[in-house]
Structures are given as C-alpha cells and as structure tokens.
Amino acid sequence: xxxxxxxxxxxxxxxxxxxxxxxxxxxxxxxxxxxxxxxxxxxxxxxxxxxxxxxxxxxxxxxxxxxxxxxxxxxxxxxxxxxxxxxxxxxxxxxxxxxxxxxxxxxxxxxxxxxxxxxxxxxxxxxxxxxxxxxxxxxxxxxxxxxxxxxxxxxxxxxxxxxxxxxxxxxxxxxxxxxxxxxxxxxxxxxxxxxxxxxxxxxxxxxxxxxxxxxxxxxxxxxxxxxxxxxxxxxxxxxxxxxxxxxxxxxxxxxxxxxxxxxxxxxxxxxxxxxxxxxxxxxxxxxxxxxxx
Amino acid sequence: xxxxxxxxxxxxxxxxxxxxxxxxxxxxxxxxxxxxxxxxxxxxxxxxxxxxxxxxxxxxxxxxxxxxxxxxxxxxxxxxxxxxxxxxxxxxxxxxxxxxxxxxxxxxxxxxxxxxxxxxxxxxxxxxxxxxxxxxxxxxxxxxxxxxxxxxxxxxxxxxxxxxxxxxxxxxxxxxxxxxxxxxxxxxxxxxxxxxxxxxxxxxxxxxxxxxxxxxxxxxxxxxxxxxxxxxxxxxxxxxxxxxxxxxxxxxxxxxxxxxxxxxxxxxxxxxxxxxxxxxxxxxxxxxxxxxxxxxxxx
Numbered sequence: 001x002x003x004x005x006x007x008x009x010x011x012x013x014x015x016x017x018x019x020x021x022x023x024x025x026x027x028x029x030x031x032x033x034x035x036x037x038x039x040x041x042x043x044x045x046x047x048x049x050x051x052x053x054x055x056x057x058x059x060x061x062x063x064x065x066x067x068x069x070x071x072x073x074x075x076x077x078x079x080x081x082x083x084x085x086x087x088x089x090x091x092x093x094x095x096x097x098x099x100x101x102x103x104x105x106x107x108x109x110x111x112x113x114x115x116x117x118x119x120x121x122x123x124x125x126x127x128x129x130x131x132x133x134x135x136x137x138x139x140x141x142x143x144x145x146x147x148x149x150x151x152x153x154x155x156x157x158x159x160x161x162x163x164x165x166x167x168x169x170x171x172x173x174x175x176x177x178x179x180x181x182x183x184x185x186x187x188x189x190x191x192x193x194x195x196x197x198x199x200x201x202x203x204x205x206x207x208x209x210x211x212x213x214x215x216x217x218x219x220x221x222x223x224x225x226x227x228x229x230x231x232x233x234x235x236x237x238x239x240x241x242x243x244x245x246x247x248x249x250x251x252x253x254x255x256x257x258x259x260x261x262x263x264x265x266x267x268x269x270x271x272x273x274x275x276x277x278x279x280x281x282x283x284x285x286x287x288x289x290x291x292x293x
Numbered sequence: 294x295x296x297x298x299x300x301x302x303x304x305x306x307x308x309x310x311x312x313x314x315x316x317x318x319x320x321x322x323x324x325x326x327x328x329x330x331x332x333x334x335x336x337x338x339x340x341x342x343x344x345x346x347x348x349x350x351x352x353x354x355x356x357x358x359x360x361x362x363x364x365x366x367x368x369x370x371x372x373x374x375x376x377x378x379x380x381x382x383x384x385x386x387x388x389x390x391x392x393x394x395x396x397x398x399x400x401x402x403x404x405x406x407x408x409x410x411x412x413x414x415x416x417x418x419x420x421x422x423x424x425x426x427x428x429x430x431x432x433x434x435x436x437x438x439x440x441x442x443x444x445x446x447x448x449x450x451x452x453x454x455x456x457x458x459x460x461x462x463x464x465x466x467x468x469x470x471x472x473x474x475x476x477x478x479x480x481x482x483x484x485x486x487x488x489x490x491x492x493x494x495x496x497x498x499x500x501x502x503x504x505x506x507x508x509x510x511x512x513x514x515x516x517x518x519x520x521x522x523x524x525x526x527x528x529x530x531x532x533x534x535x536x537x538x539x540x541x542x543x544x545x546x547x548x549x550x551x552x553x554x555x556x557x558x559x560x561x562x563x564x565x566x567x568x569x570x571x572x573x574x575x576x577x578x579x580x581x582x583x584x585x586x587x588x589x590x591x592x
Contacts, residue, residue, distance in 0.1 A: 184393035185403075188452070191355045191385055192459065193410035202406075206397035 021286060028282020034275025042091040054081040055089050057240045065258045075260035077251065083261060086242035087268045093236070093243040094272060097158055097227040098220045104162045106216060109169025110208070114200050116170070117177025128174065134167045139226055147235045154237040157230045161223065172215055176208045210287035217280030221273040228269045244269045296369050298463050298495040299331040299354070299383075304363035306349050306519075323349045325519040326363070331463075331512075336489065336496040338510030338527065340503060340542065342570070346519040347499045348388075351467045354497070355385045368462055381411065384456035388468040390448035394440040400426075400451050401436030407458040425454040429484060446477035450484065457492070464489075465497045470505065482509055503546050507531055515539045517570065534558050537577055538570055 022028055046052045050073075060080030068075045074083035116127040143160040150156045180186060181204070189203050230236045231245030239246065244265050251261030304327045307320040324346040331337040341347050352358040354365055356372060365372050367382045387393035394403055404422045413421060423433035429450040440448055449469060456464060466485070470478040482505065489496060498510055506513060507527060514524040515538060523536040534540045540558040544567060548554050563572055 184387040184389060185395040187357055188385070188387060188393050188455070189395075189406055191357065192407040192455065193381070194406050195410065198406070198410070203395055203398070206395070209397070 018286060022282060025282050025285055027278050028285065031275050031278025031280075031282055034271060035279050038091055038272050038275060039095065041088050042095050045088045045092060049082075049085040049088050051082040051085045054085045055240070055242060065254070065261075067258075068260050068264070074264040075258070077261050078254060078258075083247070083251075083264060086247060087244065087265050090242045090244040090247055090265065090268070091272065093154070093231075093241070094224045094227055094269075097154070097161075098223045100158050101162045101165055101223050101227075102216060102219055105165035106169055106212070109166030110173050110205070110212065112166070113170040113173025114177055114204060114208075117174045118181055118196075118200055118204065124174075127170065131167045131170045131174075134164055135171075137164055139164045140229060143226075143230050143235055144233070152235045152238075157227070157235050161226060161230075165219070165223070168219070169212070169215065172211060173208050176211055177204055180204050180207050210283075214280050214284040214287065217276055217283055221276035221280070224269065224273050224276070244272075295333060297330045297366075298333045298335070298368055299329075299337075299497065300364075300366040301327060301329050301350070301354075302364045302366070303328055304350065304353065304365065305361045306346075306353060306358065307361050322519050324353070324360075327516070327519070327521050329514050329521065329524065331495055331497060333495055334489075334493060335512060336498055336510045338506040338513040339497060339499045339516060340501065340506055340513055341516030342501055342542075345516045347501075347516055348467055350516075351385060351465050351497070351499055354383060354465055381459040382461055383463040383465060384459060384461035385465040385467060386449070386452050386456050386469045389472050390445055390452050391440075391472065393452050394448055396440055398439075399436065400438050400440070400443070403440075403451065404436065404455050404458060407455060411459050421458070425458055426451075428457060428488065429454045444477075445473050446481060449473060449481055453481075453484070453488070457488070460492075461494070463495045463497065465499070467499050468501070469498075471500065471502065478505065485509075503531075503542055515542065537573055541567070541570055541573055 022032075041048060058079070058081055060076075063072070063076050063080035064078055066072055066076040066080075072082050072084065074087060077083055077086075112127050112131070116124040116131075139161045142164055143157045146156050146160040147153075186199060186203055189199050194203070227236065228243075228245035228248070231243045232249045234246075234249070236245055237243045239250075247265035248262045248269070251258070251263075251265065254261050304324055305322065306324040307322045309317045310319040310321060312318045327346075327350060329337065329339075339347055339350065349358060353360045354367070354372070360373060363373075370382070372383075394400070401419075401422050404425055405418050408418050408421060419436075422436050426433050426435055431447060431450055431454070435443070435447070435451070440451075443451065449472075453469075464485075469485070470481050473481060485496065486509065488494060496510075498506065500506055510527050512525065513527050513530050514521045515530070515536065516522070517536075517538045523530060523534065523539045530539065531543065534543060537560070540560050543558050544560045546557075548557065560567065560573065561576065562568070563576065568576070
C-alpha cells in the first residue's frame with residue numbers, strides 16, 4: 001500500500017473512533033439529529049411542505065384561525081395560511097442568519113485573536129481594548145440602532161450582529177494562543193526557521209479548532225435566538241416572507257384563543273436553538289476526552 | 294588551531310524585577326558573564342541545578358531570548374542581534390518531547406516544517422522524511438502518526454530527527470533525557486553519540502544528571518547562579534573538583550557500588566545532612582553560625 005493510502009486509512013480510523021465516541025452520547029446525537037433535520041427541511045422546504053404557495057401573500061378566509069389538524073399540522077393564521085409551511089420556510093431565514101453572521105465573525109475574530117495572542121505588546125493592547133469596547137454593546141441594541149439609522153431589514157440586522165459577534169471569538173482564540181505560544185513546539189518551529197504565517201495558521205490554529213467547533217455550534221443557537229428577537233421586534237425580514245420571529249409576533253395578537261399561531265412557531269425556535277446547544281455540548285465532551293488522551 | 298564551533302564571550306542576561314506598578318525595582322542576573330568555548334566535534338556538558346541559568350544560555354544561543362550583554366559566535370559568525378533567528382548552523386532538542394511536538398500535527402508534518410522553511414523541493418520531502426526517521430532508528434511509516442501515538446523515547450527521537458533536518462553543525466541538547474525512563478535515556482544517548490560521529494556534530498549537552506555527563510561529555514562547565522564556577526576536562530573535574538558547588542553536586546549523585554563511593558568528593562555535613570548549596574558556600578566563607586559540622590567522606 002502506498003504512503004498516501006496508509007495515511008488515508010489512518011485518518012479514516014481516527015475519524016471513525018471519534019464518531020463512535022460521539023454516537024455513544026445520546027444528547028449529542030439528539031442535537032445532531034435536530035440540526036440535520038432542520039437543515040434538510042430548510043433546503044427542501046418547497047418539496048416537503050403541504051402548501052408551498054402559502055409562503056407568499058395568499059388569502060383564504062374560509063380557512064382562517066383553524067386549530068391544528070391532520071390537514072393543517074400547526075393550524076392556520078388569520079388569513080388562512082398553513083402555519084407549518086410558514087415555519088419550515090422560516091427556518092431558512094434563521095439558518096441563513098446564523099451562517100452569514102458566523103461566517104463573517106469567525107474568520108475575522110479568529111485572525112484578530114491569533115495576532116493579539118501571538119505578538120503581544122501594542123498589537124495585543126489595541127486589538128483587545130477594541131474587543132472590550134465592542135463586547136460592552138449588546139447585539140440587540142446595536143441592531144436596533146442600525147435599523148433606526150438605516151432601514152429595518154434582514155441585511156442590516158445581520159450586519160449589525162456580525163459587527164459585534166467576532167469579539168467572543170477573538171477573546172477565545174486570544175486566550176488559547178497565549179497558552180500555546182509559550183509551548184516548546186512553537187519555539188521549535190521558530191528555531192527551525194518557520195515563517196510567522198506558518199506558526200500562526202499551521203501550528204497554533206489547529207490547536208484552537210476543537211474549542212472553535214464547540215463555540216460555533218453553541219453560537220448558532222444564540223444567533224438564531226437574537227435573530228428571532230429582532231424579527232419579533234420587526235427588524236428582520238419583512239412580510240410576507242415568513243420568519244420564525246415574525247410568526248410569533250403576528251400570532252401574539254391572537255393569544256390566547258388562537259394559541260397555536262404563536263406558540264408553535266415559538267416551539268420551532270426553541271427546537272432549533274436546543275439542537276445546536278446539544279450538539280455543542282456533545283462536541284465539547286468529545287474534545288475534552290481527546291485533549292486528555 | 295581550528296576555529297571553535299561555539300564561542301560564548303562574557304554572556305549575560307538579566308531580567309528586570311518590577312513592582313506592582315510596573316516600575317523596575319531591581320534585576321535578577323540569570324546568566325552572569327559566562328564564557329565558554331566548544332571545539333569542533335566535541336561534546337560540552339553544562340551542568341547545574343534548576344534555576345542556574347542553563348536553559349537561558351541555550352535559549353540565547355538559539356536566538357529565542359536576546360542577551361543583555363556579551364557575544365555568541367557560532368562557527369565564526371556572531372548570532373547576537375540577528376532578529377532572533379539563529380539560522381541553520383545550530384539546532385536545539387528541547388527538554389520535554391511531549392510539548393516540543395505539535396499534538397495536532399503528524400510526525401511527517403512536523404518533520405516537513407524545517408524542510409519547507411529552508412526550501413527543500415516539495416516532491417523530495419517524503420523521501421527526506423523517511424531518511425531522517427531512519428537516521429534516528431524509527432520506521433518510515435511513523436511519519437503518519439500523531440505524537441500521542443508515540444512513547445516518550447520515540448517522541449524525543451522525532452525531535453532529534455527534526456533538529457537534524459536542516460543539517461546543523463551544532464546541536465544544543467536542553468536536558469534531552471530528563472523526561473525519559475532510565476533505560477530509554479541510555480538508548481537516546483547512544484543514538485546521539487552515534488549520530489555525532491556519523492554527521493560530524495558538535496554538542497552542547499545541558500543537564501543536571503552528572504552520571505550521564507561523565508559518560509557523554511569530554512568537557513564540562515559547572516554553572517551555579519548564572520556563573521561558571523568550574524570548567525575543564527570531564528575526567529579532571531569529576532576526579533578532582535576544585536569548587537565546593539561541584540563537590541556538592543557530585544556528592545548528591547546516588548551511587549550503588551563501593552568503587553563509585555570512593556570517587557565521591559568529601560563535603561561537610563550540616564546537622565548530619567548534605568547541605569544546600571547556599572549553606573555550604575556560606576560555611577566555607579566562615580559565615581556559618583554554631584551548627585555542628587563534621588567532615589566525612591561521602592555522605
């Protein structure tokens with residue numbers, strides 16, 4: 001067998017061992033299942049929902065305020081649209097928000113954290129003090145401010161959250177880098193003539209990956225909650241496109257008689273955030289064992 | 294006479310002591326005007342207890358810590374003030390093999406760092422890695438393993454292979470065996486002796502283990518509180534130590550035979566115990582109090 005093939009088999013067996021330990025953790029598996037189901041549902045929404053046309057401005061007054069039934073799983077809203085369909089489509093907005101916010105915040109925060117932790121001195125002072133200032137602003141307040149100045153829509157809200165979310169990643173990566181920088185393998189790489197780029201991204205960053213994976217997974221849940229709060233306040237995506245937060249908000253005016261209109265979309269938010277949190281906890285358990293090994 | 298491989302002249306390093314407000318209130322002299330000279334192909338042993346400045350000297354040679362004063366000349370070239378990179382002439386094997394290899398990178402990836410940094414052609418790296426592993430008597434397929442899959446001795450061999458990758462002339466060994474089992478220690482030392490002969494290496498061997506040094510080093514320097522208190526030919530220093538601190542170090546080596554017992558220098562016992570270095574030196578300077586001392590042979 002060639003060296004490449006041997007390497008492949010070894011990597012595969014390592015991955016398999018990790019998967020085996022992960023799959024023995026029931027809560028982690030529940031979390032993973034929820035996340036996968038939600039992502040698939042969001043992608044396949046037009047195919048799996050019973051009334052895909054109800055996403056838009058459809059009116060069917062004969063079927064308004066119907067309770068959950070076999071025909072309408074989550075009941076219908078005040079203009080007779082199927083709430084289940086709108087919830088599944090609402091997942092798309094929540095997941096998109098999480099991907100965009102974390103997709104910008106993680107690379108940005110990670111690079112800043114690595115730089116601050118590795119170089120120290122004035123680089124550290126500048127980066128970490130700016131981080132502290134940004135940490136002091138609640139994302140929700142920032143989003144409200146941005147919406148007030150610009151206009152209340154999804155893009156602006158995402159920008160506002162992403163502009164603050166990187167701070168947590170900077171803090172995390174900074175503290176890990178500080179620990180790793182003094183380890184002998186970093187000094188060894190320095191004496192062997194490795195470049196700064198190599199040391200930062202090939203020696204230090206791989207040691208941050210497990211912490212980053214846990215943080216990201218837990219963050220997905222939080223970002224989704226913040227996003228839902230924003231659209232509940234009317235700062236998210238604008239009607240008629242459904243969003244979980246907007247659904248809760250519009251259903252809230254018909255409480256308690258037509259409870260399903262806000263409670264069931266609310267449960268969907270809970271379900272999604274719970275899934276990511278369980279997944280994050282499971283990953284943390286997995287990596288804790290690995291680090292002890 | 295040929296040019297020495299390593300020459301250190303009046304090397305000093307002091308660390309500032311700061312108070313709670315960040316104001317410098319004093320300094321600790323970690324290394325104090327140390328001079329030494331290692332000839333080509335020699336093994337120089339630097340002995341001393343923890344905190345005596347051994348590792349600081351190693352770090353200064355490697356450019357990891359800038360010296361406060363003095364000069365370091367490796368193979369005729371001064372390395373002081375070169376921006377912290379000592380180049381390819383000197384390489385270092387670190388004390389703890391557990392932390393000197395990146396836990397997230399395979400042995401092969403770790404070994405390719407020096408190759409990539411010094412422009413070794415990409416398609417030849419795999420072959421060179423195999424060659425390096427063979428040099429330290431490890432099978433070539435170890436390149437796919439992660440450090441946690443190796444024993445301490447194997448890790449230290451990988452660390453040695455990595456240091457040799459850039460074909461250095463001087464190898465600085467900072468307590469290379471202190472984290473290993475005694476049986477593994479001997480094998481690693483044998484390997485180093487063998488490599489030194491084959492690759493024409495010069496060693497600076499830093500250790501507190503005097504019995505190891507007696508077998509391995511041709512010359513020794515004894516470091517106490519940042520100063521070399523005694524230096525010279527290994528056999529001469531060990532048989533006839535001139536400085537009390539050297540005697541104390543030698544007397545502290547555990548022995549198992551009568552013959553070894555006779556080689557031990559005589560040191561005074563304070564209250565029936567081997568004294569600490571500070572107490573002994575104070576005693577010799579006549580500053581000792583009323584403690585009862587007895588001159589005995591060995592302990």
